[in-house]
Amino acid sequence: MLDRRHPLLWSRRGFGLVGIGEAVRLEFCGPTRFADAASAWRTLVAAATITDPLRRTGTGLIALGSFAFSDHSAETSVLIVPELIVGRDVDQSWVTRVGAGYPAPPPAVPPAVPFGDDIEVTLRPGSLDANGYVAAVTAAVSRIHDHELSKVVLARELVGTLPAGGDIRRVIDALGTRYPDCWTFCVDGFLGASPETLVSVDGGSVSARVLAGSAARGTDAESDQAAAVALATSQKDQDEHEFAVQNVLASLRAHSADVTASEQPFTLKLPNLWHLASDIEGELTDGSTSLDLVRALHPTAAVAGTPTKTALALIEELEPFDRGRYAGPVGWIGADGDGEWAVALRSAQVRDGTITAYAGAGIVSESVPQRELLETRMKFRPIVEALAPIE
Numbered sequence: 001m002l003d004r005r006h007p008l009l010w011s012r013r014g015f016g017l018v019g020i021g022e023a024v025r026l027e028f029c030g031p032t033r034f035a036d037a038a039s040a041w042r043t044l045v046a047a048a049t050i051t052d053p054l055r056r057t058g059t060g061l062i063a064l065g066s067f068a069f070s071d072h073s074a075e076t077s078v079l080i081v082p083e084l085i086v087g088r089d090v091d092q093s094w095v096t097r098v099g100a101g102y103p104a105p106p107p108a109v110p111p112a113v114p115f116g117d118d119i120e121v122t123l124r125p126g127s128l129d130a131n132g133y134v135a136a137v138t139a140a141v142s143r144i145h146d147h148e149l150s151k152v153v154l155a156r157e158l159v160g161t162l163p164a165g166g167d168i169r170r171v172i173d174a175l176g177t178r179y180p181d182c183w184t185f186c187v188d189g190f191l192g193a194s195p196e197t198l199v200s201v202d203g204g205s206v207s208a209r210v211l212a213g214s215a216a217r218g219t220d221a222e223s224d225q226a227a228a229v230a231l232a233t234s235q236k237d238q239d240e241h242e243f244a245v246q247n248v249l250a251s252l253r254a255h256s257a258d259v260t261a262s263e264q265p266f267t268l269k270l271p272n273l274w275h276l277a278s279d280i281e282g283e284l285t286d287g288s289t290s291l292d293l294v295r296a297l298h299p300t301a302a303v304a305g306t307p308t309k310t311a312l313a314l315i316e317e318l319e320p321f322d323r324g325r326y327a328g329p330v331g332w333i334g335a336d337g338d339g340e341w342a343v344a345l346r347s348a349q350v351r352d353g354t355i356t357a358y359a360g361a362g363i364v365s366e367s368v369p370q371r372e373l374l375e376t377r378m379k380f381r382p383i384v385e386a387l388a389p390i391e
């Protein structure tokens, strides 16, 4: 189903949107990228004639989007309206056709093209190797001890070369199969499987899933359970998590008077690690679209730090690379403004035969640099393993 050359996908469990072709491509950059995208989307929707007899999540006119993390990134942020959208939920499937003429011609879903050969890519450190990362974390901890900030999220990249003609649909398929509880996405060559919902808007309700605080899975049932309990009771992880929850609540309060977080974080089990997680819910009071809320929320403390401005400045100082779309918002928006956006974690950008994967860790005053390095290694696993042939 996925377009081999330009796969466009958003999916989790039984829900999925696949885009084929590009009817409209909108590009944005710089500090105004979210505001520009929100306003461009309103303009586009106002000019469109939409026939949507099903009127359910993901039907009608939609755009898939991916945004750069930093205001200063050289990476473009995009909203792509596919020519053809194939949607699926647990009980129904649909096809939406987008065209310049009206009425739109009947949808013709192209035949599925079989996957190409297995892909095998070895990823190597990019601009920050293991020692460089440990040094950056050490520097960050000392800045936290100097009371410049409370938390900063530091990332590193791994880089590899895709074999000529490599079919990245294999990578996307592996991510979706191994991480069914994560958002599997691919937009404009940027792909991944993220466990973190930045924001979801559905018929006036807003929700988010905040993640911060991680632990390795155990090697057997007993040690796995012990790892989850240790995470749930670790003061360091609780503190790191609380920064992230408070940050999201503060951003959403302006748009939802009754927004609340689950009383205690819970432990979320993923194949590669445990996370501390909190679900946040509320009713929207100001008619914001999902893109308006993306703008209000990004960057959260789970990917930047606390306070945000100081953390962003330290990231620019200590990370010798452009994060591109890693840790930026990725997702979709519909004509009514509803939509689902994830924080683009466990992700990689594919461009001109090169694949760059990213992973980071939240650094707080008790952080041990070598442990944070190991944590990033675990967070690379989804991408690293999706790039290895199935055994």
Ligand SMILES: C=C(O[C@H]1C=CC=C(C(=O)O)[C@@H]1O)C(=O)O
Residues within 6 Å of the ligand: 153, 155, 196, 211, 212, 213, 214, 275, 301, 302, 303, 345, 346, 358, 359, 360, 361, 362, 363, 379
């Ligand atoms: C920055 C990443 O994870 C964030 C999300 C969940 C847990 C995190 C942590 O425990 O450090 C990070 O804040 C990443 O996966 O690259």
